[in-house]
Amino acid sequence: MRTDVVVVGAGPAGLVLAWLLQRAGVATVVVESQRQDELGTAPKAGIVEHRTVQMLTAEGLGGTVLPFAAENRRCEFRTADESTVVDYAELTGGRPHYVFPQHELVARVAASFRDEGGTVLFEQRVTAVEQDAHEARVTTTGPAGPRELVADVVVGCDGAGSTVARSLEGAVARHDRRHPMRWLVISAAMPPLVDHTIYAAHPRGYAAHMRRLPEVTRLYLEVPGDQSPGDWPVPRLRDELERRLGVPGALAGVELPEVDVLDLRVRVTTPMQHGRVFLVGDAAHLVTPAGGKGMNLALGDAVELAHGLIERCGSRRDGARADAYSATRLPVIWRTEAFSDWFLRVISAPPGTADQRDGFGLGLREGWVTALQRDPLLRRWFAHAYAGVDPDPDAQA
Numbered sequence: 563m564r565t566d567v568v569v570v571g572a573g574p575a576g577l578v579l580a581w582l583l584q585r586a587g588v589a590t591v592v593v594e595s596q597r598q599d600e601l602g603t604a605p606k607a608g609i610v611e612h613r614t615v616q617m618l619t620a621e622g623l624g625g626t627v628l629p630f631a632a633e634n635r636r637c638e639f640r641t642a643d644e645s646t647v648v649d650y651a652e653l654t655g656g657r658p659h660y661v662f663p664q665h666e667l668v669a670r671v672a673a674s675f676r677d678e679g680g681t682v683l684f685e686q687r688v689t690a691v692e693q694d695a696h697e698a699r700v701t702t703t704g705p706a707g708p709r710e711l712v713a714d715v716v717v718g719c720d721g722a723g724s725t726v727a728r729s730l731e732g733a734v735a736r737h738d739r740r741h742p743m744r745w746l747v748i749s750a751a752m753p754p755l756v757d758h759t760i761y762a763a764h765p766r767g768y769a770a771h772m773r774r775l776p777e778v779t780r781l782y783l784e785v786p787g788d789q790s791p792g793d794w795p796v797p798r799l800r801d802e803l804e805r806r807l808g809v810p811g812a813l814a815g816v817e818l819p820e821v822d823v824l825d826l827r828v829r830v831t832t833p834m835q836h837g838r839v840f841l842v843g844d845a846a847h848l849v850t851p852a853g854g855k856g857m858n859l860a861l862g863d864a865v866e867l868a869h870g871l872i873e874r875c876g877s878r879r880d881g882a883r884a885d886a887y888s889a890t891r892l893p894v895i896w897r898t899e900a901f902s903d904w905f906l907r908v909i910s911a912p913p914g915t916a917d918q919r920d921g922f923g924l925g926l927r928e929g930w931v932t933a934l935q936r937d938p939l940l941r942r943w944f945a946h947a948y949a950g951v952d953p954d955p956d957a958q959a
């Protein structure tokens with residue numbers, strides 16, 4: 563099979579990229595290892611930045627394909643003794659987050675892509691990517707045996723364990739870190755307890771409460787790096803969540819049908835391209851869920867590269883924007899990594915480390931929470947970075 567662009571991975575990044583290329587008339591094939599009915603079933607993102615919604619709407623994906631309606635305007639930081647509610651939408655001139663579960667976004671963009679005549683090859687795992695001066699080649703395996711696709715460009719949108727990124731080893735550098743704690747990711751079958759996000763920076767460890775769907779609420783519980791969901795039977799999980807979130811009895815009888823575990827890793831690959839091969843989203847960089855940034859970054863990459871590839875593969879045959887893709891995106895990515903790293907330190911101290919045991923880490927967290935309470939300049943900076951709004955340099959705090 564020969565095409566202009568092969569997109570590896572039908573996550574948010576791959577599908578949005580493919581949708582934009584297809585609409586512009588660039589021949590594109592998406593290759594996805596999962597079955598169609600498995601796509602986007604793992605619990606993942608739900609918080610979408612204001613700038614992401616503006617960007618997707620400008621590209622024609624807002625409205626009918628992705629009807630962003632549910633707003634999230636406030637978040638609350640709880641320590642053992644203090645509670646600070648930040649009305650970040652008010653601080654950004656009325657610009658909130660939107661709550662839109664990732665699996666819903668993936669399902670809707672996939673359906674729209676196929677309606678427009680786009681091809682997704684499901685159950686095709688990419689095993690190798692090669693390139694030379696003339697073309698790039700992707701080898702896949704699937705139920706019908708191995709297959710080869712030939713393209714002008716291959717884009718790795720294949721997530722954290724990217725095979726496409728591995729094919730660039732030696733040509734790009736990977737900067738990695740792993741935090742010593744894990745988060746249990748819990749989908750609770752209940753409406754949200756309040757209409758905003760709660761971040762509990764508790765002495766026993768971090769916990770959080772986030773809106774997802776009217777009858778589904780996302781909860782997080784920080785646990786030591788050697789623990790797994792098996793160490794947390796439901797009654798223990800409910801007790802600990804209630805204690806850290808400061809909501810005694812609120813989870814009594816609530817079903818917790820899905821409990822997943824998440825290792826907290828961060829990574830940036832530099833540059834995010836080599837020759838005919840480009841990396842987008844989690845395949846290029848990882849950020850912990852602190853601050854809700856990963857999918858937003860992935861979508862920002864996808865839109866920027868789509869414009870570059872439309873100029874390169876379309877009638878203009880101009881590769882300048884695609885060549886500059888990595889240089890354009892990396893400053894945004896590092897800025898976002900820096901925000902998320904700071905945010906993680908505000909809400910969490912690694913369990914079992916001196917930071918948590920000796921009270922110093924807790925003191926630092928309480929220091930940040932009270933600073934957010936009392937310092938309007940810090941609150942304003944936080945509101946813009948968190949909601950994904952570029953600050954107006956002339957506005958007053």
Ligand SMILES: Cc1cc2nc3c(=O)[nH]c(=O)nc-3n(C[C@H](O)[C@H](O)[C@H](O)COP(=O)(O)OP(=O)(O)OC[C@H]3O[C@@H](n4cnc5c(N)ncnc54)[C@H](O)[C@@H]3O)c2cc1C
Pocket residue numbers: 570571572573574575576593594595596602605606607608609610664686687688689719720721722723724725747824842843844845851853854855856857858859860
């Ligand atoms: C619990 C949790 C909560 C999160 N919350 C938020 C949030 O609120 N806001 C936010 O912005 N981000 C959040 N994130 C991060 C966000 O989910 C990711 O950044 C996002 O999924 C990245 O999208 P992607 O398209 O780059 O990769 P992925 O979503 O990982 O998609 C990759 C796709 O590639 C496919 N694939 C992989 N390997 C191959 C192969 N060899 N061949 C073919 N196909 C392959 C996979 O099956 C998958 O469909 C969260 C993440 C987690 C885990």
